[in-house]
Each structure stands twice: as structure tokens, then as C-alpha cells.
Amino acid sequence: MRADGTPHEVVVVGAGVAGLVAALRLAKGGRRVRVLAKGVGATHLTGATVDVLGYSPERVGSPAAALPGFVAAHPDHPYARIGIGVVDEALSWLKGHLADPRYVGDTGRNFRLPTAVGVPKPSAVVPQTMAAGDVVDGKSFAIVGLPALKDFYADLVAGNLALAGDGIEARAVPVGLDLDGRVDVTPPAYARRFADPDFRAELAFSLRGRLGADEVVGVPAVLGLAGAEAVWEELEGRLERPVFEIPTLPPSVPGLRLFDALMGALRRAGGRVVMGAPVVGAEREGNLVRGLYTEAANGRRYYPASHVVLASGGWAAGGIEMDGSWAVRETVLDLPVCGVPAGARFLPGYLDHQPLAGAGVAVDRSLRPVDGEGDVVLANVRVAGATLAGAEPWKEKSGDGISVSTGYHAAVSILAEEG
């Protein structure tokens, strides 16, 4: 407790990218911080690339060049709320805290990295292990397929990659990398096996003599959990060619690595994390939250908080939900949700812009939640990540860009308030 009786601790709700970035930035800024999370965040679903702005709606070559126009056209977008200067600052800061693997790139130019269907997806900041996949005209790709991995189809990747630009060649190279005779192997199970030097050598050996001189080698993103950067470097050395990873369906190995990296950095910086502890209520006083209640196997617990960062996710993570009578709510603090369409919530085309998609919590410039009139609802709460209104992350290819920059901004705004 401080002299005035308020607690020191900042409580972050949610252990996804936004929550962990906010917590790490706060801890690095000298604040006591505690993360309360229902479970691991959605990191495990992502390819762990930081996509800042990929489509608007045409493909974006340089997010830095496109963002001024984008925020002018979308004044309620999270990027517009925090200001685009924050995005670069947040990304540079994040890169400084990720080592295994390192992250490369910036908002000056989007990489175009093949997805598991072979579409080049625009991403600004990416793991070093993926960067060589950048799709440019004239490039030749060899895509490695693992037979027991059902969440990656090398033929499908190669077939579409070959159509992705002028003079691009792409082909699938299946390898019979056996894993104890198992026929159904998850990406993390493959990744764990890459800790074994013999297994790494076996992959390289099975590709020897099967690769063209100019080919870059795409592999499903299973090249190890801890120590992935070393595994990747070793494979590049053995194959004497650039090697890149392609994210698979979840559970995503690069997502697990990103989660581990952020959690490790946070713990080293003194942050605390309570997993399996859904927040079930809040103690309020006026327009302040004094603390949060969790309920877990060991019962109900109370965590006093000087500030709260709400990073509980959007529709997919359960941070915002709609019940069977079509009523929408923010699930942790019952904040006002804006952007719920009065008419059709969804349009008939799967790839249409869905009216409900942009619904979320509206915020002011320091990410404090506001009501329909724009008045701050809770003055010591910041909202970050997919809970925010105004974005269509999957259409824009902006998900982790929003999570990183708003998580960072939430933390900086709290630190600034403390002076």
C-alpha cells in the first residue's frame, strides 16, 4: 500500500499478446504488475507474425505509408485512438525483448509470407525463422511436407505459391520423417522432437540432393520450441539455403514460442501471473475500480488494483459475447459495447464485411473506456487488444499490430499518469 492507502499493483486481465505486452512494459517501467487470466491467451492460434496493416482494402506494401490515410478514413480504429506514432515505438520496443527467435522488419515494408494455403500474407514484423519466405517475383520455393502432420499440406502451399507472382516456381517435397511410427502428430509434438540433434540431422539428410540450387526451403513451423532460432540456423547451414517456417493450424508452434518469450520476460522483470483465474467481479468506487475478484479451484480471491488493463480479448476469446436473446456484453467489467448493428449482424457471404465484426469497447486517447456520449466510464481502466471497437483485424491483417501497440500504449499511459 502507498501512503494514501491505494495499492501499488496494476492488474492486467488476459494473457494474450495485448495483456502480456502491457504487463511487460509496466514491469519494465518499474510497476508492480499481476496478470489474471482465465487461461492461456489466443497466442496459440496465431502465426505469431505481427501484422500491422495488410489490406485497406487493397494490399498494403508499406504500413508506414498507408497508416495516415487509413486512420483518417477510420477515426474510431484503435490505431486512430492511440496515434500512429505509437505503433512504431511499440514494435521497436517489442523487438528488443524477443530473442528466440528474434523478430525482424518494421512498418516501412510488409513481408509477404506464405500461409499454409500458399497465399502471401502481408506482415510487418516477423520471426527471423519466417523472413526468408518473403514472396517476390522470380523466386523458387521447395515446400517440405511431413506425412503425419495433418495441419499442413505442402502441395496446396506450393500450388498456390506458384500463382503468387511472375516467374515464381514452387513445388512440394515430401519427406518421410518418422516419429515413432505415429500417424497423427501435432505441431508441438514435432517441435519438441527438434530438441534432439539426431532428429534435426535426419530432416536435413532426407532433403539432401533433392533441392535445386536456387530454391529457398519452406517447412511447417515446427522447428523447435525453446531454441528455435538455433534449430533454424543449423538447418540453413546444413542445407546451404535459406529456410523459412510457415505457420500451421493451431496449436501454433510460433504462437507458443511468442507466449513463452513474453511470459519469460515478464517473470524475469518481476511480474506475476495467475492462470486459471477468471475474473468474476470488481470492487468499484465512483468511476474507479478498486480491485478484482477471481474464482478458481482454490476459491474466490480479491486482488486490489491501482489500475486495470483489460485485455480479455474479443468475440473469439470470450471477452465480448452475445446471448441467446441477442444481448451483447463485455464479460469482465460489463463495459458499454459500441458498434452492435441495429439491423443485420451478419451478411450472407462468408467473406463479406460482417456488420458485427467491429463491435467492441470504445475508448479515449489513453484507452480508457467511454460510453455512447464519449464520457470516460472507468478512469483507472485501460482497454487493449481485441476487446477494442472499430477494427476488423482478420480482414485488415492488423490483429497482433493492434494488440502490441494498444497493450504498449495502455502501459505507457498508466506509467505517465504516475509521473
Add this chain to the structure above:
Amino acid sequence: MKSIETEVLVVGGGATGVGVARDAALRGFDTVLVERKDLAEGTTGRYHGLLHSGGRYAVKDPQAARECAAENVVLRRIAADTIEDTGGLFVTTPWDDPEFGDRFVRGCAENGVPVEEIEVADALRREPALHPKLRRAFLVADASMDSWKLVWACARSAHRHGARILTYRAVTEVLRDGDAVAGVVVVDPRTGDELAVHARLTVNATGAWAGRLTVMAGCREVEVVPGKGIMIAMNHRIVNTVVNRCTMPSDGDILVPIRTVSVMGTTDSPVRDPDELEITQAEVDHMLEEGEKLVPGFRSYRALRVWAGARPLFGARPPGDGVTGPRAPGGDTRDITRAHALIDHAERDGVGGFVTITGGKATTFRLMAEETVDLACRKLDGAEAALRPCRTATELLPDAENGYYSVRSRLAAREENLLDDQLVCECELVTRGTLEAALERRPTANIDDVRRALRLGMGPCQGGFCTYRAAGILHCRQQLDQAAANAALLGFLQERWKGVAPILYGDQLRQARLDDWLYQGLLDVEHLPA
């Protein structure tokens, strides 16, 4: 143009069509069936899965009740493995008139529908999720039936007896030879290949689409009203017994437990085009509200999917029009009889070689086929010849000897090869081996065909993982070129979306956004090359 010849040509690959094809083949006729899409793609594959006891029609539609009661017994014997013996309840909720129960029991007794009134407490012990203030409860022989399995079993049986089943063959022209229909020309919509099928007798088994074919044949259009019914699959076995409201048939009054889900049905409204079945928010809301009356808290269960089917309702018609079967008043489609109609166009329109079988229910499909092939015998063998005996009421369908389906059996089957095969669809336990075997049998299958055959993508995640896997497997088996693989993937996502969009709330909304995350955020499918 290539051409083939046959004695009996069946147009339409729903339960009625394959039923006619099987019956005709069993009686020794050379038989061909053509279907514009996949088997059971139309009404048969879009119903709630109820094997009627006849109780539903006991008061309102006695003939339909009698037919259902008789066919219920037959199908339980010949198609046991497509049926789960759930039993059925008719319950009087606080919103229903208890007096109706007396009329119900009387109607059942008059029409041969076995029924027994039981204590409300016993009904609630059996189905604890039902409304605690039920007033009366009656036990009947309803069951749930897997219409895809049924249709495929009939098709396999027909094939074994020499019938040729041709899917993805849409009729473009009805061939005439003077006053008679002489077959049809079909086109494969995927390849554009045309085929002429010459036949001595053409059977129009196109159900709700029957009017179109009669016009193409140069006959007066048969008056089939497509009656739209919507159904909602809830992701739970909310009940393990088929439950009906004990009232006159109305919207949202049946809950059918089938496989891992419960299906709420249904509505009934006339539409003009059976291919355009729009589902409105108001209809969904109405069904959920009615669900609350049977099962309090219904809206808080996870709704998986909503879909609509088009019943073929044979409308009001003048006497002496060559039709055998009951008469019915016009107006509200719910007042149209559920009994079927068999039309000899020689009598009705002076056009020989052509009959239409329409109306009816999935439960009565076999009887409809029997009557149709009886007529075929008289037309092809001559009215004086001895009728070739129908064997479909006694000859078991393939796999029927396995006995009734049980919801537990799919887990047992999976246990057997747990370590030997990749699980492609975790929700419905479809393995790569099963998928590849299905593709082996039908090299031209698309993902939606695979879904109907294996239930791929029909579980809680609605294709979240298996759509990608199925596209990858189809593609690497060289069955699909790049453009076709991409189209198959996008087409399946669209097909799944169509059925979830109107009922997205709660966990299913969360699931849908998760699927978007995978397909749009992670894979970027919207930028697949066309």
C-alpha cells in the same frame, strides 16, 4: 452425345427416388437413376431426422398416420442401422390444451398408432430437461433416422441389383416419342458432358421440384407447393427421446435427438422456389421461443446450425385428374395432406411413359416406391400380367443386420483404429482412411459430398479444422487441380457459413469468430488465386 438405354428411368436422388430405383431393380427392371446434384442433397438431407410413429398425424391427417405407423414397423426391420430407437413422447405443456390428449389417443387408436399415456413424473424422470409443469405425457414409437445413411443404403442395394445411379446429372430436356416420354437428356454441371438416357418409363421423383419436370415433359404442371420448414440443430442431446408437443401440428413443436445433437423443428410456409429458402431472424426467434416451452433455458444451449428444407406438398386439385391418393384442401400448407400422390400422366395428360410420385414423408418413402413400381409393372408388363412381387418390405438394406444405431457406437468404432489413422474431423470422428476410401469410391466428390457421406464438418466447430485438411487431402490426391481445390475450400466455408450466420450467438458465435481467425487471419483465404 453419348446415350444409354434402360427400362425404368428415375429422376431424383432423394429417398423416394432411390427407393423407386431399388424397388425396380429388385423386381428385375433395368434401372437408371439421375440426380442433378448429390444423393439426398435436397429435401431428404434437410429434414429433422424423425421416423414418425404416426402420432403427429393421428388427429389431423389419418391416412398419413396409418401409413407412417405401418412403415415405422417396416423401416425398423429393413433399415435398423440407420435408426436410433429413441422412442417418442407427446407432452402437454402449460401452453397446450390437455383435452387434446383425448383426441390424440382416440386418433392413434383409430389409425393403428400404438400409444400409452404415462405419468408426468415418469416422463420427467426419463427426460429431466423437459418443462417441469407438463400436464400429460404419451409414449409412442417415434425414433430418429439418418436420412443420408438410408439413402446410401438404398443406392448401394439398387446398385447391387444392377441399377445405375448417376449423380451430378441435371435434366436439360425431356425426350418425347410422339405422345410418350422416351427418356431425358442430362448434363454433368461440372464438365458439361451430355448424356441421353432412353427409357420405356420415366419416373418423376423430384419431390418439391416435380412441377418443373412435368412442364419440361409437356404436361400440365403438377401442383406441388414447396413448404419451407426450418430446423435448428442444438449441440447437445438435450433429450434422448423424440419429444412432440401434444397439440395440432405447429411451429417448433418437435425436438429430435439424433447422433450427438438435438434438432428442433419445424416451421411450415409455402414458397415459390424450393431452391430459394431464406431463413429469417423472426423464424429463428420463434423457434427458440417455442423451444423454451418444451425445455426451459433452451436459448442458453449452444445452437449449432439452422437450415431449411422444402417439403413437397401436393396441393388442392380437381377430381378425375388421373391421380390416385387422397384429396386435400388448399390454403395453409400445414393443412395439405402429408400423404403422397402418384400420377399417371397417360391418364392425366395423355402423355405415356411418364409417372410422377410426390408428396409423402421420408417415413413413407418405401411405400411410395412400392406403389410407383406396382404402376410401372402394370404399364411395362401390361395390366393383365401377374404383378412382379415387391420385396422391399422384407429384404434388409445393407448393414441393417447390425441392429439399431446407438450414439455410443461411433466412439467404439474409433477406438479400434485409434493409433493407426489420422483424425481429420475431430468433432465427427472422421479419419483420413475413411475420407480416402470415400474418395476412392467417388473420385469426383467435392468436400460437401464428403460431408454428406461422412458427416465431415458437421460438429461443433462447423469445419474449423477439417475444411483445410479435407481441401489439402483432396488436392494432394490429384483429384482437384489448384483452382478447383481453392474453389472447394471457399465453397465449403460459404456453405457452412450459410447455416450458422442466422443463429450465431453464445459459444457458436465465439466458435465462428475463431474459425474466421484461422481462415481469414491465419490462412488469408480471401486472397486465394481464383
